[in-house]
Amino acid sequence: MVEPPLRADAARNRERIVDAACDAFAERGFDVPLEEIAARAGVGIATLYRRFPTRDDLMVAAASRKFDQYELALHEARQAPDGWTGFAGYVQEVCRMQAADAGLADVLTMSFPGAREFEARRTALYHGFVGLVERAKAEGSLRDDYVPEDLPLMLMANAGVLRGTAQAAPRAWQRLVGYLLQAFRTGGEAEPLPAAPTPRQTYRAMLRISGCQGRSQPPQH
Amino acid sequence: MVEPPLRADAARNRERIVDAACDAFAERGFDVPLEEIAARAGVGIATLYRRFPTRDDLMVAAASRKFDQYELALHEARQAPDGWTGFAGYVQEVCRMQAADAGLADVLTMSFPGAREFEARRTALYHGFVGLVERAKAEGSLRDDYVPEDLPLMLMANAGVLRGTAQAAPRAWQRLVGYLLQAFRTGGEAEPLPAAPTPRQTYRAMLRISGCQGRSQPPQH
């Protein structure tokens, strides 16, 4: 069951593949061609497959690198002066990371039953978040019917906004998060919101989503 | 510039293609293979391409069929007893339609600069919505800093939730909409929310998103 140690050059290549995967996933999401990752790593496609037989394996390896960030955010949220600051700060930070990293953010809303250590860290993060929720509820600033499952819900919503607006209105997600935090808070006065996307930005975003791969000319024979 | 009328059989086939496209888009989203649409319509792939040279052309034709529903929803919202009911009812209805129709809902967040009549109807819907917004703001129930562009934002967020939960927690979107409406309303007390997805549902949704196309066995030679 225990893997024999890799030869030095193989280990080096493995590292380079994971590095390349991190970059590629962050820039272009999880559906980049594996060939591109291999090319970025300066490695043959076969080498990539030998080391990571499944796309999931590679995703797990790449994602693990980012857990540090999430754990740091959780740690900071725990030390916030009050429950709401901690809860809201964590939620915002997670969404910000999601916006900054096209693919890897989905990691929190994914499950890889095969990856033990990965799942353990994800579960720990989840428990930590439950703690934030309870603290905020106890001080009365977070509505009672909030449930921790609302975080994945929010991440999925955020992902949808990011998919649609990443190019044209890269700050639109902040407004969504602003609205949602407002809804999560009890007895909230209307607080100022992040700026809305302009009509122009919205229009451009709508163009982007559509196919619009050009080539719509009639055959003009 | 004016198209000659189609031959009777050609017109019939055209109808069947649009019917099939409506069904296919609704069931599986906009990225169904065109070959499948042709097969559903009982028609050769070439026939489909002759009638709709571009995927966008077909999408426009299929989407136009659904405008009636949107226009009906707008009409009803206008006759609501008060501004908030009209605004919230319309928003909910649009999101409900989005949930019921995997692909076509994106239509409202897309733009097809080439399709005149299509764009005109979409624009009319937009203006109608602006009317709902103004009425609700005037009566003081909708926050002042709400902008009409928040509707596409919401639709994108809803699309993200639907993508993630369609199989495992088909009602999750209602909770998102509930939260957002709460945030849109001024001075809102916390109203009861649609049920949250259960942890079990959330877990299943997370599994679904991941690749998980099986086949992760090591080569076991």
Place this chain on the structure above:
DNA sequence: GCAGGACTGGAGGGGCGCCTCCGGTTAGTG
């Protein structure tokens, strides 16, 4: 009922990404 033009569908070339096979290369030990 008979041209002839409009229409049809399947075959097939092309691109892209997935994944594997295999001949050549290299690290690392004795």
Place this chain on the structure above:
DNA sequence: CACTAACCGGAGGCGCCCCTCCAGTCCTGC
């Protein structure tokens, strides 16, 4: 230094979907 096991990478088969070409079919107007 020499040898062997581990490692490498490109070539290429496969499946999927896109889109086009063309020989045959079927309306429709006369």
